[in-house]
Amino acid sequence: MRGLRAVPRTVWLLAAGQFFNMVVAFTFVYFFVYLTHGRGLSVAQAGLISGIGGVGMVAGNFTGGWFGDKFGHRRVLLIGSLVGGVGVLTLPVLPLALLYVVPPLSQYAGGCVRAANGALVAVTVPEGGRRQAFAVMRFAGNAGFTVGPPLGALLIAHVSYTWLFVVDGLGTLVFAAYAWRVLPAHGAVAAGRAESAAPGPGVFAELRRRPTVLVLLAAILVTDLVYRQQYATLPVDLDRHGLDTGVYGWLLAINGGVILLLELPAALALRGRAPLRIIGAGLVLVGAGYAVLAVGTGLGTAVAMMLLLTLGEILYKTPATAYVADQAPAHVQGRFQSLYSGVSVSGVVLSAPLGGALYTVAPGLLWPVCAVLAGAAGCVVLAAGRGRGGSRSGGVAAGSPDPETGSLVRRTSG
Known part of the structure; x- marks a missing residue:
């Protein structure tokens, strides 16, 4: 596919990280079941906690780009991944009251990461190549999600819910370290941030x-x-x-x-x-x-x-x-x-x-x-x-x- 040669190396690196992150991002698939079976909550309680988390995720998508334009999209991706990873790691030991706080915060951070991913592709790839670049990102995410949930089911069946969160949380932190290492702090991404900081309407x-x-x-x-x-x-x-x-x-x-x-x-x-x-x-x-x-x-x-x-x-x-x-x-x-x-x-x-x-x-x-x-x-x-x-x-x-x-x-x- 000749058109893929025009996709910058940064996007391919980001897509590789996206694939890995989606492979381990299986907590939300089984979160409702965990709340009802693993924690013994009622369906109403589990629905409320899951619903608040969904609001947090949507809010993160809506606001992540605002932070990125001000502080840099790479920085938002890194901080969001760190917050999300730590939040997932703590889930098995959280008291009931904090289940209404920490998961929505983690999902808010995940929403910010999603917005930062899109913005990083947009500022890295010039007009004319963005469709291919976003298609590569979606392919990587969908491929990872195809693999992830079955692996999560195996962890639940053969180990425990606790290990589900440990693998997800640690995997998200590994993704943050990978992104810090491979995403350029200078070059196209930094140029995009500099342009974002320029005054305008x-x-x-x-x-x-x-x-x-x-x-x-x-x-x-x-x-x-x-x-x-x-x-x-x-x-x-x-x-x-x-x-x-x-x-x-x-x-x-x-x-x-x-x-x-x-x-x-x-x-x-x-x-x-x-x-x-x-x-x-x-x-x-x-x-x-x-x-x-x-x-x-x-x-x-x-x-x-x-x-x-x-x-x-x-x-x-x-x-x-x-x-x-x-x-x-x-x-x-x-x-x-x-x-x-x-x-x-x-x-x-x-x-x-x-x-x-x-x-x-x-x-x-x-x-x-x-x-x-x-x-x-x-x-x-x-x-x-x-x-x-x-x-x-x-x-x-x-x-x-x-x-x-x-x-x-x-x-x-x-």
Whole structure:
């Protein structure tokens, strides 16, 4: 894949760390089960603690870029990893009262790390190569997450929950040490920080100048509420229609497998295409997936839904991240990335209560509503891509060297 040669060494090093970090980041997968089985808490208590943690994670995504623009994204990544690692290590010995404090703090730190990762890629890679770079990062994260949860299950089954937290916490601290060692304190990352420190209009003033970014953020916010129903109400609906947990597990395996197979090739194949059209098409596919479920929940429709949802995810997630980075002025790059990171995980907090409430009142309405919301969000982004604001491609910048040939090329229209 020739396009991958243009991805800077720093991004490859960061992706390697991302892979390792996701392999050991299995605590949150089993945290609810640990609280109910390992600690003997009620479902209500465990739900409250987990919910507060989710709020902390989303808040970290929204604010990590603000800290990075002021203090440096590398520094935020290092401090966030240290705080998160120590917090996870302490979980087995925390008294009940501190379970309401330390896990949310750890997840807040993890959210800051996620925002810092995005900002580091954005300031390291020039416009024209960011789609490939973000695709590499997502591939590494997804590959790590494919390996991690089964390893966590083995630790629980053959050792104990305590070792689950020890391995996760120590692994996060090892990642912090690795990042400190391999990420440059000078060069591209430092240059990005220097540009961030330059005076300029505030983030909201810059957003008002870029209405397509606001449109995209709103569309991603809506779509994430819909997208994450696969982790909230989907397993409930499958069970209601006689499809057991094993079927749900295979559906998630389809999602992960297709992403690992197709996301990098898709990013490379489409890197010169107008981003808002790709993103809009991806959001429409997410809506189409839930529209299939609206016909009826069965094994065939569930598989079709997951395939459409996964193809939509492949089309919209990486180009959307790169588009926001390409649109961001240097002095607010971290804040733009933080806004995108925050809205792209907002469903972690909102999808379950909103989807669950609708499913409780009118089960037959949930999937049609999801289909309409995601489809409408996609159509809005497609319409924005036909206007002037969608002309920045996120692929190859005007007047910049082509990442493969080194020649100057024209920017593709939006």
